[in-house]
Amino acid sequence: MSITTSPVDTAVLVLEDGRRFTGRAFGARGTTVGEAVFNTGMTGYQETLTDPSYHRQVVVMTAPHVGNTGWNDEDDESGRIWVSGFVVRDPALRPSNWRSSRSLDDELAAQGVVGISGIDTRALTRHLRERGAMRVGIFSGPEASNGEREQLATVTGAPLMTGAALAPEVSTSEPYVVAPVGEKRFTVAALDLGIKAMTPALMAQRGIEVHVLPATATFEDIQAIEPDGVFFSNGPGDPATAEHEVGVLRQVLDARIPFFGICFGNQLLGRALGFGTYKLRYGHRGINQPVMDVTTGKVEVTAHNHGFAVEAPLGEPVPAPAGPAYGKVRVSHVCLNDDVVEGLECLDLPAFSVQYHPEAAAGPHDAAYLFDRFVSLLEGSR
Ligand SMILES: NC(=O)CC[C@H](N)C(=O)O
Numbered sequence: 001m002s003i004t005t006s007p008v009d010t011a012v013l014v015l016e017d018g019r020r021f022t023g024r025a026f027g028a029r030g031t032t033v034g035e036a037v038f039n040t041g042m043t044g045y046q047e048t049l050t051d052p053s054y055h056r057q058v059v060v061m062t063a064p065h066v067g068n069t070g071w072n073d074e075d076d077e078s079g080r081i082w083v084s085g086f087v088v089r090d091p092a093l094r095p096s097n098w099r100s101s102r103s104l105d106d107e108l109a110a111q112g113v114v115g116i117s118g119i120d121t122r123a124l125t126r127h128l129r130e131r132g133a134m135r136v137g138i139f140s141g142p143e144a145s146n147g148e149r150e151q152l153a154t155v156t157g158a159p160l161m162t163g164a165a166l167a168p169e170v171s172t173s174e175p176y177v178v179a180p181v182g183e184k185r186f187t188v189a190a191l192d193l194g195i196k197a198m199t200p201a202l203m204a205q206r207g208i209e210v211h212v213l214p215a216t217a218t219f220e221d222i223q224a225i226e227p228d229g230v231f232f233s234n235g236p237g238d239p240a241t242a243e244h245e246v247g248v249l250r251q252v253l254d255a256r257i258p259f260f261g262i263c264f265g266n267q268l269l270g271r272a273l274g275f276g277t278y279k280l281r282y283g284h285r286g287i288n289q290p291v292m293d294v295t296t297g298k299v300e301v302t303a304h305n306h307g308f309a310v311e312a313p314l315g316e317p318v319p320a321p322a323g324p325a326y327g328k329v330r331v332s333h334v335c336l337n338d339d340v341v342e343g344l345e346c347l348d349l350p351a352f353s354v355q356y357h358p359e360a361a362a363g364p365h366d367a368a369y370l371f372d373r374f375v376s377l378l379e380g381s382r
Pocket of ligand 1: 235236238
């Protein structure tokens with residue numbers, strides 16, 4: 001990505017199928033490429049932008065007004081913005097919020113993130129919904145006037161999300177510990193595949209000392225912590241590539257250590273149990289997705305950010321395809337929009353996971369009970 005400070009204000013968005021949108025430069029000027037995905041959240045753009053699971057994705061916001069509450073020093077989910085580009089219709093001209101310390105536009109520019117504003121995000125979203133997620137480029141500054149053929153070649157030269165192993169690119173390089181709030185009750189080893197700050201924070205609130213480990217950690221590294229439980233986080237990329245992590249998770253399951261996984265962590269539990277994963281046509285991204293908890297029959301409104309999903313049968317529990325050592329498994333949560341698998345529960349092992357985000361900081365918080373379910377699992381295995 002090259003950045004300049006040219007005053008030229010036109011920007012163009014080019015999809016890999018050749019469709020083009022012309023708008024205004026937003027954030028940094030230059031060229032960026034990624035996978036075009038849309039997010040239907042009306043709030044929470046700061047948490048979205050700093051969620052490492054969006055690494056290599058250009059996020060299109062369907063809500064027309066973005067940036068109204070500016071940027072603050074408290075809501076980041078990680079140390080930086082991860083999206084490779086940001087697409088909005090009508091950015092706030094002047095942010096207004098008591099916690100805001102700068103504008104979204106300024107923060108994108110400061111972090112070198114190329115965006116585009118002033119385009120018909122509804123038309124773009126409908127296009128992505130019909131044709132599926134695809135590669136996209138944003139060109140602004142002097143590069144906005146590069147030849148159309150050259151721009152399209154830049155987009156089609158970008159790597160695909162299918163087959164991308166991205167967790168090691170976003171993971172912490174060194175382990176660190178998040179201290180429990182109040183009395184320590186449990187120790188958990190959390191594999192950072194792109195972890196969001198809110199996840200260890202919610203565990204710490206429940207008396208858990210969270211040892212966050214790099215994605216490259218081995219089962220021996222986990223054992224060295226003598227954890228009461230193991231957690232695998234959310235993260236970017238294609239779960240089909242995560243051989244190392246799936247191998248480690250099988251060792252965790254074989255040792256019958258309680259396990260909880262979120263999003264990428266759910267896909268890896270699926271794989272460890274022998275199920276496949278597949279790419280959704282355009283994914284689920286937003287904070288208003290209805291999910292049914294099959295165990296209780298309750299419907300919760302939840303935050304999602306996933307482009308892949310686990311391929312497992314809904315309904316009655318089935319033997320884990322990975323073999324009898326893993327016992328029976330059932331799909332514990334289902335998305336009511338499209339019947340996509342949103343959670344897995346092992347009936348013979350202390351392990352469960354969800355495809356969505358009980359830690360969602362921008363809300364909703366309907367699914368926060370899942371952290372208590374993890375605590376019950378930790379208590380039960382004592
Ligand atoms: N938020 C996540 O963990 C996303 C998982 C995976 N990268 C997907 O897109 O499905």
